[in-house]
Amino acid sequence: MSEIRTEEWVATVPLADLARRRKTRVEIGDRAVALFLVGERVFALDDVCIHKGRSLSRGVLWQGSVVCPAHQWKFDPETGAAEDRDECQPVHAVRVVDGIVHVSAQPR
Ligand code: FES
Numbered sequence: 001m002s003e004i005r006t007e008e009w010v011a012t013v014p015l016a017d018l019a020r021r022r023k024t025r026v027e028i029g030d031r032a033v034a035l036f037l038v039g040e041r042v043f044a045l046d047d048v049c050i051h052k053g054r055s056l057s058r059g060v061l062w063q064g065s066v067v068c069p070a071h072q073w074k075f076d077p078e079t080g081a082a083e084d085r086d087e088c089q090p091v092h093a094v095r096v097v098d099g100i101v102h103v104s105a106q107p108r
Pocket residue numbers: 049050051052053054068069070071072073
């Protein structure tokens with residue numbers, strides 16, 4: 001019997017708030033997630049950097065990449081792929097419903 005995995009969506013912040021700050025950190029259960037607004041799109045990555053655990057939401061967006069504040073690893077906000085490395089930051093699906101950013105509780 002195959003298991004059907006249902007996606008659990010969690011309402012986080014108003015898109016208007018994110019539009020002002022361009023990035024923020026939210027808690028989803030016991031998981032911290034960094035939200036970034038890039039152009040018109042919202043991306044969600046685990047906040048805890050896969051390198052040494054610093055907070056990506058304290059980083060910056062630079063040339064379309066999320067740059068970790070600690071050692072400047074650069075991540076593609078859509079895929080989580082680390083530039084020039086064979087590693088990936090977990091990313092979460094995002095959708096905006098009635099002006100509220102909803103994030104999938106589990107990474108893709
Ligand atoms: S902790 Fe993020 S690059 Fe080192």
